[in-house]
Amino acid sequence: MKALKTKISRRAFLHGAALTTAGLAVAACTSATPTAAPTSAPKPAEPSATTAPTQAAEATTAPTEAVASSSADSMFPKGDPRRWLLDRPVPAPKKYDNLVITQNYDMNQGIKFNGNDTISDNVMSRYLKEEIGVYYEPKWACKGSETCPTAWSTAMAADDLPEFFTWLGGVNLGKLLDADRLEDITDIWETTASDLTKKNKEYPTGQIYVPITKGGRIYGIPFSNGGYAAHDSLLWVRQDWLDELGLKMPDTLDDLYNVAKAFKEKKQLTMGISAAGSEGMATWNSSLDPFFGAFGVMPTYWVKTGDGKLAYGSTLPGNTDALTVLANWFKEGLIEPEFVTKGAAKAAENLAGNKAGMYFAPSWSPGWPLPDSKKNDPKADWVSGRVPAGPTGQRGRAAFQVAGSTCAFLKGIDPIKIEAVINHLNWIYDMQAASVIGSHVKVEGIDYVEENGEVKAGIGTTAEFYEGGAGYPTWYYPAMEQMTDEKMNQLLKADPKTLNPYLLYTVNDPDGISTKTRAANSLKFQTMDDQIVNQFIGAPTATMTEAGARLEKIEREAYIKIITGGAPVSDWEKFVADWKSQGGDKITEEINAWWLSHQ
Amino acid sequence: MGVAKATSSSIAKPSAKAVRSWRVKRKLPLYLMLVPALIGLVLFHYYPMYGIVIAFQKYEPLLGFQKSPWVGFYQFELLFSQPDIWEMLRNTVTIAVGKITFGQVASLVFALLLHEVRIPWFKRTIQSLSYVLHFLSWVIFGGMLLDVLASQGIINNALAAIGLARLAFLTNASVFQPTMIFSEVWKEFGFGAVIFLAALTGIDPTLYEAAAVDGASRWKRMLHVTLPGIAPTIVLMVTLSLGGVLNAGFEQILVLYNPAVYATGDIIDTYVYRAGLLGLQFSLGAAVGLLKGIISLVLIALSYYLADRIANYRIF
Numbered sequence: 001m002k003a004l005k006t007k008i009s010r011r012a013f014l015h016g017a018a019l020t021t022a023g024l025a026v027a028a029c030t031s032a033t034p035t036a037a038p039t040s041a042p043k044p045a046e047p048s049a050t051t052a053p054t055q056a057a058e059a060t061t062a063p064t065e066a067v068a069s070s071s072a073d074s075m076f077p078k079g080d081p082r083r084w085l086l087d088r089p090v091p092a093p094k095k096y097d098n099l100v101i102t103q104n105y106d107m108n109q110g111i112k113f114n115g116n117d118t119i120s121d122n123v124m125s126r127y128l129k130e131e132i133g134v135y136y137e138p139k140w141a142c143k144g145s146e147t148c149p150t151a152w153s154t155a156m157a158a159d160d161l162p163e164f165f166t167w168l169g170g171v172n173l174g175k176l177l178d179a180d181r182l183e184d185i186t187d188i189w190e191t192t193a194s195d196l197t198k199k200n201k202e203y204p205t206g207q208i209y210v211p212i213t214k215g216g217r218i219y220g221i222p223f224s225n226g227g228y229a230a231h232d233s234l235l236w237v238r239q240d241w242l243d244e245l246g247l248k249m250p251d252t253l254d255d256l257y258n259v260a261k262a263f264k265e266k267k268q269l270t271m272g273i274s275a276a277g278s279e280g281m282a283t284w285n286s287s288l289d290p291f292f293g294a295f296g297v298m299p300t301y302w303v304k305t306g307d308g309k310l311a312y313g314s315t316l317p318g319n320t321d322a323l324t325v326l327a328n329w330f331k332e333g334l335i336e337p338e339f340v341t342k343g344a345a346k347a348a349e350n351l352a353g354n355k356a357g358m359y360f361a362p363s364w365s366p367g368w369p370l371p372d373s374k375k376n377d378p379k380a381d382w383v384s385g386r387v388p389a390g391p392t393g394q395r396g397r398a399a400f401q402v403a404g405s406t407c408a409f410l411k412g413i414d415p416i417k418i419e420a421v422i423n424h425l426n427w428i429y430d431m432q433a434a435s436v437i438g439s440h441v442k443v444e445g446i447d448y449v450e451e452n453g454e455v456k457a458g459i460g461t462t463a464e465f466y467e468g469g470a471g472y473p474t475w476y477y478p479a480m481e482q483m484t485d486e487k488m489n490q491l492l493k494a495d496p497k498t499l500n501p502y503l504l505y506t507v508n509d510p511d512g513i514s515t516k517t518r519a520a521n522s523l524k525f526q527t528m529d530d531q532i533v534n535q536f537i538g539a540p541t542a543t544m545t546e547a548g549a550r551l552e553k554i555e556r557e558a559y560i561k562i563i564t565g566g567a568p569v570s571d572w573e574k575f576v577a578d579w580k581s582q583g584g585d586k587i588t589e590e591i592n593a594w595w596l597s598h599q
Numbered sequence: 600m601g602v603a604k605a606t607s608s609s610i611a612k613p614s615a616k617a618v619r620s621w622r623v624k625r626k627l628p629l630y631l632m633l634v635p636a637l638i639g640l641v642l643f644h645y646y647p648m649y650g651i652v653i654a655f656q657k658y659e660p661l662l663g664f665q666k667s668p669w670v671g672f673y674q675f676e677l678l679f680s681q682p683d684i685w686e687m688l689r690n691t692v693t694i695a696v697g698k699i700t701f702g703q704v705a706s707l708v709f710a711l712l713l714h715e716v717r718i719p720w721f722k723r724t725i726q727s728l729s730y731v732l733h734f735l736s737w738v739i740f741g742g743m744l745l746d747v748l749a750s751q752g753i754i755n756n757a758l759a760a761i762g763l764a765r766l767a768f769l770t771n772a773s774v775f776q777p778t779m780i781f782s783e784v785w786k787e788f789g790f791g792a793v794i795f796l797a798a799l800t801g802i803d804p805t806l807y808e809a810a811a812v813d814g815a816s817r818w819k820r821m822l823h824v825t826l827p828g829i830a831p832t833i834v835l836m837v838t839l840s841l842g843g844v845l846n847a848g849f850e851q852i853l854v855l856y857n858p859a860v861y862a863t864g865d866i867i868d869t870y871v872y873r874a875g876l877l878g879l880q881f882s883l884g885a886a887v888g889l890l891k892g893i894i895s896l897v898l899i900a901l902s903y904y905l906a907d908r909i910a911n912y913r914i915f
Contacts, residue, residue: 153876157660171879179661270751278857337750340770340859346745540878549874550681553865556858564770564859582682 093427105141169405174539220408231400272334274356276347282398286347290387293396302536363520541590547583674886694847697780706791729789741854802828
């Protein structure tokens with residue numbers, strides 16, 4: 001169940017991140033931290049510069065020259081993509097001589113290729129070959145949550161394993177580690193990883209090393225959590241409808257109920273809140289996790305209890321309160337009858353089609369799917385709010401985690417390849433640290449294209465390509481990826497003429513995506529106490545593997561039946577008893593043994 | 600054969616050996632033509648069968664066949680220790696039998712009706728339209744169904760328009776099985792009719808003429824000429840489909856089911872997918888596959904025997 005949760009989360013992320021970038025979400029991704037006045041759009045004084053970066057670029061007579069005058073750009077020759085964003089030189093990366101490393105491509109759904117580009121020869125692979133002399137050759141590829149779990153299973157069954165694994169986690173990681181098929185990288189990591197890399201990867205004390213440590217040695221490079229909370233739910237509400245109906249941003253579950261009811265009735269909607277029910281209670285769009293958080297519980301999460309042990313969140317009291325609320329919402333038609341058949345991606349169509357005025361989703365929502373909502377209803381003005389408080393003032397949201405996923409190397413791999421990957425990572429972190437807006441480096445042709453001095457959105461983001469498309473040994477970005485006040489203010493104060501078109505775009509934010517995302521992120525980071533964290537990040541235990549499918553079934557069935565009125569709330573007790581007797585008690589023992597050994 | 604016999608009896612008897620070599624020589628091209636198919640059969644159907652051993656192991660893919668521990672019938676015990684195994688088995692058989700029955704009947708009736716259509720272009724158009732859906736994958740067709748069958752979808756709106764209650768086709772456990780059966784029939788009846796239509800063209804037209812001369816109405820002709828004419832095909836189709844009694848349509852259900860209908864919609868295959876494939880318990884999957892194979896074999900043999908005894912019909 002934890003395994004499944006992890007799987008869902010990470011796939012969800014890929015999906016989400018991919019879709020985020022469907023629009024011009026480059027800005028959304030790079031901006032994250034509090035700004036003083038998040039709602040007032042920061043903009044330079046010149047009116048012509050406020051509309052779009054392209055016009056701004058035209059306003060300055062020769063845009064490329066204006067760019068060249070910025071100190072950041074003078075360090076790099078014209079045409080070098082790095083000149084866009086770095087404010088100091090980055091040491092040249094260690095270059096290898098046509099090193100080929102096979103890798104599984106767990107591809108981001110949003111990845112698109114230009115023209116004749118293919119998965120094995122594209123703008124990213126050429127960029128990496130040129131810069132570091134490494135080619136990450138696809139061993140096999142999968143895309144999206146439908147194909148990836150199956151692709152992994154068949155690859156494991158056929159022993160069709162790459163030299164370099166990305167997105168390795170859960171049961172796959174456990175099996176590879178048990179079968180001694182992963183290479184011990186401790187020594188190479190110690191000598192090759194830069195201090196900055198070690199710091200960003202929380203080495204050696206980070207909890208993220210737990211799943212890949214065996215006998216005091218590490219067998220992979222873990223993805224870092226960094227408190228990024230990438231997919232934590234926030235409340236998103238149509239502000240224009242609130243204003244129209246004279247309502248306030250809901251703060252409690254009762255407020256939420258009133259607004260949902262008012263929206264459904266006064267706006268003639270088919271639902272009060274958009275909900276996704278086929279993937280469990282916590283997911284990455286139209287999630288229901290804040291309903292449970294309002295009563296201090298989180299289904300499927302292993303949480304610390306009073307006695308210091310871990311307990312399974314679905315079996316703790318408080319679930320019944322949340323289920324009572326949800327059943328009532330369903331009965332009154334505030335949750336649509338189809339929510340059971342909808343996963344997160346499908347439920348997002350509710351927003352694009354403006355069938356709902358409220359939903360729970362991550363801070364990156366302004367990048368996706370909300371632009372679609374606006375496209376279909378230009379008046380749509382979505383704002384973010386904190387997850388609602390329950391009757392006792394309690395709030396809670398499912399903390400998104402990637403801990404448990406990792407990069408690793410197949411046993412017997414040439415050590416120079418491990419070194420090359422770590423050096424690649426060092427280089428990425430160096431560039432991030434030197435970036436003007438704390439962003440990942442942007443690659444021309446991926447993140448943006450420049451035509452006649454105009455900057456336009458590219459085919460995606462470099463990060464997206466790295467994550468699934470080409471050996472990306474780091475996930476997720478450390479805090480530096482987030483736009484800070486300081487950096488934003490620096491940009492705001494600057495003479496627009498000295499900013500290159502890309503930065504102008506970030507500052508002007510013509511679509512409002514960057515500003516809204518920054519506001520949501522700011523809210524998210526100010527309310528980190530709302531997070532309910534899953535403490536179990538190990539590989540699935542023996543009983544989890546054998547009984548997991550069955551237990552997940554009875555859990556989902558019980559929750560959905562109760563919400564849809566097919567069973568009374570009291571049936572939750574029966575579920576808990578079944579869960580415990582059909583393997584849950586044994587799993588709890590195993591989990592606590594793991595917990596004890598990792599304290 | 601007949602030719603060979605005639606030759607050997609009339610003139611001086613050649614040795615049996617000579618006859619045999621002559622026979623082989625004459626049919627050699629035919630045997631050779633069979634070889635690629637045989638190789639394919641052995642390579643893709645018989646050779647992989649050694650993989651069945653993992654049904655009796657606790658197979659660890661990374662350890663391989665040799666090193667994985669031998670556990671005897673543990674996987675089968677594990678399967679039957681699932682408290683809901685009988686529920687899943689019942690769902691599987693109910694849905695599969697429903698699909699076979701209604702599917703065959705729908706295809707047959709459609710083929711008979713189409714056979715009576717006299718305007719060729721109309722016949723061809725209808726036939727083409729009828730099996731277009733067959734070529735859509737369940738992922739696509741299922742996605743369409745999710746919208747079509749939604750509470751505000753086209754079918755429910757139609758029901759509401761004529762004063763009927765809206766039905767939760769995909770979320771009401773008691774309606775889910777019929778929904779699966781009829782959506783499958785809807786998608787496949789046209790393609791299923793192709794074989795019946797082919798059989799219909801094989802009926803001697805003089806029989807119809809003779810019947811017409813004897814004063815048989817179209818209905819009588821269908822009853823006494825058409826149906827007996829394609830009876831062997833019907834028996835064949837039913838016999839072959841019996842092997843699929845444990846195949847309730849994995850893809851379709853995976854796309855369309857949800858926790859609200861687990862009670863009637865969860866089948867053996869979806870369980871194996873969740874536990875076996877997603878949980879990397881390959882041995883469990885292999886055990887179920889083996890079990891299904893054996894049961895299908897028994898059923899096919901049985902129906903073949905029954906077809907021979909009752910309908911006096913032999914496929915081979």
